[in-house]
Amino acid sequence: MKATGGAALIAALAAHDVRTVFGIPGTHNLPAFAAMADHGVRVVPTRHEQGAGYAADGYARITGRPSVVLTTTGPGILNAAAAAAQAYSDSVPVLFIAPGMPTTHPPAGDGHLHEVRDQYLAMASVVGHAQRVGTVEEVPVAVAQACAAVTRGRPRPAYLEIPLDLLDRAAEVTIAVAPRSLPDRAAADAVAAAGSVLAAAERPVIIVGGGASAAAQEVRAVAEALGAPVFCTANGKGIVPYGHPLLAGVGVQHPVVAETVGAADCVLALGTELATADWWHGFPRLSGRLIRVDVDPVHRNAPADIALAGDCATVLGDLLPYLNTGPAGGETAQQLRGRHRVESRAEGGPWLAAIESLAAALPQSAVIAGDSAMCCYYGALSNLPSYRPRGFLYPSGGGTLGYGLPAGIGAKLAEPDTPVVVLQGDGGSMFTIAELATAAQLRLPLPVVIVDNGGYGEIRNEMSDRGDPVHAVALDPVDFASLAQSLGCHGRHIDQPTDLGPAVTAALAADRPTVLHLTETPAR
Structure with missing residues (x-):
């Protein structure tokens, strides 16, 4: 068929059964967004590209299939780079796509909007497979190659860059589909x-x-x-x-x-x-x-x-x-x-009451989207029961902050009928707090539990253990319940850890996300 580069991109994704794309439209990627409706592809517009990356990560973990992030050039795709690195460390198949500088762009730069010295190299350094196309005709083949790369062998994220001048340029293209990878047998x-x-x-x-x-x-x-x-x-x-x-x-x-x-x-x-x-x-x-x-x-x-x-x-x-x-x-x-x-409970002692209350409230089908927070790696990891594969989404390899909320959004979109609960700390919450607005706009019944210990508790303890001056780790209090309400969510303060379970049950039946703010005494 004859198609622009943007239309060829979306047609090729649709041919690979991609129906949901996470991302934000920008000046340079509009031709791709224009083609989505023609191919039955919906976009989930997050509030930040890092949130798009983590949401796609959560979506891919739940489904076991590749997911897609589409951003604009320069700062847009670089905002998603942390999510790409996290997907790489935990072997999650996410395809990151962005326009790049035009094919005629001078290597030394000319001050073009969103110009980056080497956008391709920056992204290639944090994914398992990267390529930049040079013609419109290459676009469908490159999509097939990228889809194959994230599904064959160890799943890793991939990056596809399309020069922005190709997105509106038309050419005769053939949609190529990567064959599904067959199970590999050991010798x-x-x-x-x-x-x-x-x-x-x-x-x-x-x-x-x-x-x-x-x-x-x-x-x-x-x-x-x-x-x-x-x-x-x-x-x-x-x-x-x-x-x-x-x-x-x-x-x-x-x-x-x-x-x-x-x-x-x-x-x-x-x-x-x-x-x-x-x-x-x-x-x-x-x-x-x-x-x-x-x-x-x-x-x-x-x-x-x-x-x-x-x-x-x-x-x-x-x-x-x-x-x-x-x-x-x-x-x-x-x-x-x-x-x-015994060892798990000793390690997770400060969070046990909340974890046990949460466990009593959750059905066995539930999914927890956790952050790199003390309440997760000391509390929930070893002490919260789980009954299903991919039921505990956690950024173990990269240890990134801000993962939990957008990953929970992605998980809930992947399995709308599954109870999904976000669990994170106050420090990490602020990295991607804007995605509460995304969850509110989507009307997701998503409980977001924020366990607040007044800052970066793990680093505070490490400074103390080293005998270093303890500084730059205490954060002024945030009224997360009020903040949630201002972003279109419900918000509630939890006074006692034992109240968490009933509050989560109510939040799972709500008409929008609910932030549950639990304040704890700063703990070792």
Whole structure:
């Protein structure tokens, strides 16, 4: 067909089943926005491009499919760069698209609106795949290549740049569609070797990460065949649901996990980097053998004795016939779970009353969109039950602030009938607080819990622990309930942590977002 670059872009996205785009229209991307209605693509206009990036991240995590961010040039796409870096660190398939300087733009610059010295290079440094097209005809092919890049192998964000003068230029184009990636099978001899080692293991332990989110059934089947206790990382939370007899705990930063993993005669790591961002104190020294199942064939942090590169569900399905039905394993897991609970509750003590009240109010289908906040990584990570994969959205790798609210918006748009709750601190809330207006405009029944400890509590504690002067971490109080009301939301102050659950229940039934502001005493 004959189409402008902007129309070709939207047609190509629609051909890849993209129906929702997050972003903000600007002077340089209007030709793309003009074509959306013709192809059944809706836009979610956030209040800031970083919010668009985090919302797309939440949408992609919930659906397991790529999502799209469309911004304008220069500061528009650079505002989204932090979200791109976060998606990269947590392996989330988000496609970032922006116009770039015209094809005739001089390398030294000429003062063009939104000019950046090298916009492409800036974005290429924080994504897994980047490309800039040179002609209108290239646009559909570039979209197909980018969609393939974010869905094959380890999912990473991608960046596509289209010179702004091509968006209004017309040419004959052919819409190309990337073939859906097929599940990868690990080498048969490696699967057999891993099966032999696991079948002979007397003290196996399983570690489950976010890369196993689409393999929950297979993970449970393998754990039950081995009778092996399971520990889940932050992004693996819910893959083995709370209450399963072999779930030993969520959150691998606790001493009991390091001790158990170190003493195991075989460790089966599924869809996890084994990174310090999860372990906090580093992956423990192993006394047994390590088997890693990951779509990424390059294993960092801990070399595998046996590496099974491929789709987690497919590999575990191939592995299962080699495993004999092992001992029940429930007693060992129960003992570990008891120790893990003691350590988790000690770590999360200041937030337990609020977390337990919240847990009592939530159905098992609920999704928590958390921020990099003390109430999340000390409180909710290990102490809030989760019953479903992708039910705890958390920026573990990048540790970015401001993720929770826009990610919650993306999650609620992806699953409108699912209860979604945002949980974040007062410091991080201010990074993307403007997205309350986005959620209000969308009329989302979204509870936004803000646990207020008067500033950047984690950094305050680190300064104190180092013996440094404690400064620049205390923030003047914000009346978040009133602020929420001014942005079209409901707002409520929560006086007691035990009141949080009933307040969340009411907020889930409201006609718009509700900010629930809980003030706590600054805590260690």
